[in-house]
Amino acid sequence: MLTVITGPMFSGKSIELIRQVNRFKIGGKRVIVFKYGEDRRYAEAAAASLDGLTTWAVPAVSTEEIAMRVEADHEVVVIDEVQFFDDPIVELLLGYVKSGKEVVVAGLNLDFRSKPFIFRGGTQTMADLIVHADSIFALHAICTAKESGKICGAPATRTQRLRDGEPVSIDEPVVQIGSAESYEARCIRHHFLH
Ligand SMILES: [Zn+2]
Known part of the structure; x- marks a missing residue:
């Protein structure tokens, strides 16, 4: 199995x-x-x-x-x-x-x-x-995106990569171990790419 x-x-x-x-x-x-x-x-x-x-x-x-x-x-x-x-x-x-x-x-x-x-x-x-x-x-995780200071709280199915609090470019490599980015769990509505 x-x-x-x-x-x-x-x-x-x-x-x-x-x-x-x-x-x-x-x-x-x-x-x-x-x-x-x-x-x-x-x-x-x-x-x-x-x-x-x-x-x-x-x-x-x-x-x-x-x-x-x-x-x-x-x-x-x-x-x-x-x-x-x-x-x-x-x-x-x-x-x-x-x-x-x-x-x-x-x-x-x-x-x-x-x-x-x-x-x-x-x-x-x-x-x-x-x-x-x-x-x-x-x-699922829980979406921790904030809107008007309030946490979304919806079921999160996506992983948001951030650098200095901002969504990163879609062109970045998938695996970046040991670099400065951070991650948050996000719902589909709050998942962003540049
Ligand atoms: Zn959300």
């Missing part, structure tokens, strides 16, 4: 992932959890607020690293921030499902431009994983 947990930033994807991991652990399954290794901000945030994930999670930045660490008797393969991995991740995970493993992944469905998030170095997107999912958790 393939389970995909998806939605914008701040929608609780990692919390849902941990809930799923706990269920498999209670069931006595042999679980391996991966987190995207270069994404230190999330690793630190997870350590602060989400007990468990960083304790178990193996850092990895490529499909090859995951393939090397997963053993034949791992019954459950879990990946957080799956959207940052390289294109062959789709075939690897579908192969695990075919071989009888449980696969649970969490990741952004859309990038800051509201386009399907493309896996690194390829053409497949999160949509290519989602169409194969046996179970989908489509989570």
Whole structure:
């Protein structure tokens, strides 16, 4: 079975992932959890607020690293921030499902431009994983855009990239780790690009 947990930033994807991991652990399954290794901000945030994930999670930045660490008797393969991995991740995970493993992944469905998030170095997107999912958790955040000093509060399905409080250009690269931009969850009405 393939389970995909998806939605914008701040929608609780990692919390849902941990809930799923706990269920498999209670069931006595042999679980391996991966987190995207270069994404230190999330690793630190997870350590602060989400007990468990960083304790178990193996850092990895490529499909090859995951393939090397997963053993034949791992019954459950879990990946957080799956959207940052390289294109062959789709075939690897579908192969695990075919071989009888449980696969649970969490990741952004859309990038800051509201386009399907493309896996690194390829053409497949999160949509290519989602169409194969046996179970989908489509989570929403809460829109934190302000109008006349009041927070919108509508369900947020988009991730807004900001720099100095202003929406960024649509031409920026999708992945910018360690730069000065910030992100907010937004409803479709409050998602802006320049
Ligand atoms: Zn809004």
